[in-house]
Amino acid sequence: MLRFLGTGSAFDAFRCDTSAYFRRGETLFMIDCGSTAFKCALRKRIFEGASRVCIILTHLHMDHCGSLSQLVMYLLYKCGVKPTIVFPDRDVRELLRITGVGPDMYDHIPGRGAELPEGVRVRYMESSHVDTINCYSFELSIPGEGEIYYSGDSGAIPKSVLDKFLAGGYTALYQDTCGERIPGRVHLNIEDLYRIIPQDKRDMVHCIHLDPLLTEEKVRRRGFVPAEL
Ligand SMILES: [Zn+2]
Ligand SMILES: [Zn+2]
Numbered sequence: 001m002l003r004f005l006g007t008g009s010a011f012d013a014f015r016c017d018t019s020a021y022f023r024r025g026e027t028l029f030m031i032d033c034g035s036t037a038f039k040c041a042l043r044k045r046i047f048e049g050a051s052r053v054c055i056i057l058t059h060l061h062m063d064h065c066g067s068l069s070q071l072v073m074y075l076l077y078k079c080g081v082k083p084t085i086v087f088p089d090r091d092v093r094e095l096l097r098i099t100g101v102g103p104d105m106y107d108h109i110p111g112r113g114a115e116l117p118e119g120v121r122v123r124y125m126e127s128s129h130v131d132t133i134n135c136y137s138f139e140l141s142i143p144g145e146g147e148i149y150y151s152g153d154s155g156a157i158p159k160s161v162l163d164k165f166l167a168g169g170y171t172a173l174y175q176d177t178c179g180e181r182i183p184g185r186v187h188l189n190i191e192d193l194y195r196i197i198p199q200d201k202r203d204m205v206h207c208i209h210l211d212p213l214l215t216e217e218k219v220r221r222r223g224f225v226p227a228e229l
Pocket of ligand 1: 009010061063064153209
């Protein structure tokens, strides 16, 4: 099960940016590293005892990567850990370069799939979010946990993912869910999620990236699980 440093969306004033983490052995895995994530991670001391850190990114909106540069510098200079950044595109290197993080300060695993430490595997797929940058969802296979789906920011669940979920292929679905009605498929409205997920499967769906119009209580009333700190 993933733990969270923040559960909110970009314009939520009170929740921190959605970012998750889990630990396997001495490896800390982080999913996204938005503007608030680094300081939340420091407060929770999630780096203690970690000899390896893998940061798995979904896309380069700042609520998902805004403190990445700080995190890399902290890990290298204060913890002596050279982090691994997992992201399909090379743009992330440019983002780090212009914020003072050179290519020798981290390892980057590009491409759509990767074998990570501790037997963890990731497989990316394009998500439905915005047209201005590449955005990804991914499947994550975690020994002892099975396979989960993490939507990143996405206004839809791909049919292949939904079919696999309904057939029992995932142990949990983490889905970007909003209360606002936004034109296009930027984020997935909770009522649309409610329509496509049958009742007996709703408690396996964790709602992430919540916006100010969606309360945790409303998520529970619909039968889903709100991501919580
Ligand atoms: Zn976002
Ligand atoms: Zn986004």
